[in-house]
Amino acid sequence: MPWDAEPHALSTGRVSQLRRLERLVAGLRAGRGGAVAVTGEPGAGKTALLARLMAHARGTTVLATSGVAGEASLPYAALGDLLRPLLAGLPTLPPPQRRALGAALALRDGPAGGPEAYAICMATLTLMTTAARARPLLVVVDDVDTIDEPSATALLFAARRVTEVPVAMVFAAREPISGVPSLPLRNAETVLAGLTRRESEVVRAVAGGLSNPEAATALRLSRKTVETHLSSAYRKLGVSSRTQLVRYMVDVSPIQQPREFPEAARQSGESR
Numbered sequence: 001m002p003w004d005a006e007p008h009a010l011s012t013g014r015v016s017q018l019r020r021l022e023r024l025v026a027g028l029r030a031g032r033g034g035a036v037a038v039t040g041e042p043g044a045g046k047t048a049l050l051a052r053l054m055a056h057a058r059g060t061t062v063l064a065t066s067g068v069a070g071e072a073s074l075p076y077a078a079l080g081d082l083l084r085p086l087l088a089g090l091p092t093l094p095p096p097q098r099r100a101l102g103a104a105l106a107l108r109d110g111p112a113g114g115p116e117a118y119a120i121c122m123a124t125l126t127l128m129t130t131a132a133r134a135r136p137l138l139v140v141v142d143d144v145d146t147i148d149e150p151s152a153t154a155l156l157f158a159a160r161r162v163t164e165v166p167v168a169m170v171f172a173a174r175e176p177i178s179g180v181p182s183l184p185l186r187n188a189e190t191v192l193a194g195l196t197r198r199e200s201e202v203v204r205a206v207a208g209g210l211s212n213p214e215a216a217t218a219l220r221l222s223r224k225t226v227e228t229h230l231s232s233a234y235r236k237l238g239v240s241s242r243t244q245l246v247r248y249m250v251d252v253s254p255i256q257q258p259r260e261f262p263e264a265a266r267q268s269g270e271s272r
Contacts, residue, residue, distance in 0.1 A: 015208025015218075017183055021053045021170060028060060028136035028166040035159035035169040037144075037177040040185035046172040049185070050140050053170065060136045060168075061085075067146030076104045078147035079124065079154055082139070086127045097123035104150070117150065121157035128158055129165045136166040144171045156180065194236050202229040206242065207249045 017038070024034055038046050054062050065082040083105070090098055090107070100119035102108035131137055141147065141155060159169040160179050176182040192200040198221075205215040212230070216223045239245050 015205060015210055017185060018049060018052060019209055020183060021049070022056065024168050024170070025053065025057050025060065025136075025138055028132075028138070028168055031164075031166050033132075033162040033165050033167040033169075035162065035171070035180050036183050037171045037173050037180045038183045038185060039173050039176055041174060044185040046185060047142055050142055050170060050172055054138070054140055057138045060138045061131060062138045062140065064140040064142070065147075066141070067143035069146045072146055072148050075148055075150045076120070076154075078141070078151035079120075080105045080151075082141070082151075082155070083124065083127060086131050089127055089130055092130065093123055093126055097126060101127075117153065120150070121154045124154040125158040125161055128162070128167050132166045137168070139167065139169040141170070142172045144173045144177070145175070195233055196229075199229045199233045199236075202226055203233045203237075203245065203249070206230060207246050 021036065021038075024036060027034065038049060040046055050064075054064065063082050063085060065078050067078060071077045087105075087107070090102060093101065096116070096119050099108070100116045101123035104120050128137055128139065139155075139158075144152060144155075147155075155169070155171075156177065156179065158167075159171070162169060171177060171180065176184075192203060195203065201219055202215060202221075205218055206212070210218060212226050213223055215221075216226045219226070221229075234240060234245070237245070237248055239248055
């Protein structure tokens with residue numbers, strides 16, 4: 001079943017993860033593809049992160065679906081939902097792939113022994129790579145843990161084979177997926193010591209790499225409100241620049257690993 005891709009406010013502390021996903025999509029313009037699994041417990045912000053990525057994936061064809069627990073027993077239900085926009089290309093597939101995928105998606109009569117799993121996996125990969133020749137392709141699968149197993153098999157088969165073509169595949173799952181790089185979302189502390197809740201949100205967004213206008217959009221605040229909270233946080237934390245703020249977050253906050261803030265750490269700007 002297709003999912004609601006309406007972009008939501010970006011959760012604080014998720015900026016560095018969004019930047020990594022955006023770099024994956026940016027690589028499509030150079031003909032590079034790849035896959036990543038955004039992992040974390042329910043409520044960690046996986047769906048919001050994927051929705052924001054899709055909203056900003058300009059210049060790409062976006063395919064999206066989401067697992068539905070009640071359809072997990074229906075073979076190829078998720079695959080059929082996801083590939084529907086590409087099915088006009090079904091007649092161009094090699095005959096074994098065309099017959100197998102057509103049967104799996106109930107588009108034609110199947111062979112006596114049922115559809116062949118390998119041929120379906122190859123057909124999925126061929127449809128995606130063919131479509132990507134005309135326009136880079138972003139494939140997003142939310143709640144992959146709950147999609148039917150045959151669909152998951154075909155999609156993960158493709159995910160492991162798209163590094164040399166402009167196809168990016170992004171999955172959201174509770175646990176890491178074998179053979180697919182993971183992007184974990186951890187539940188970070190919301191309030192930093194000495195700051196208000198809103199000041200903490202602004203600090204995390206800015207330290208993660210957002211400009212003041214971007215932080216305002218992500219947090220659904222006015223730019224002036226962001227500037228006011230940031231100035232107050234600077235004063236309370238004893239810092240005077242973005243660079244010092246990042247150093248504080250690395251050294252003092254509960255998230256103590258510099259890789260949490262790779263974008264901001266490279267910034268040389270000192271402006272608030």
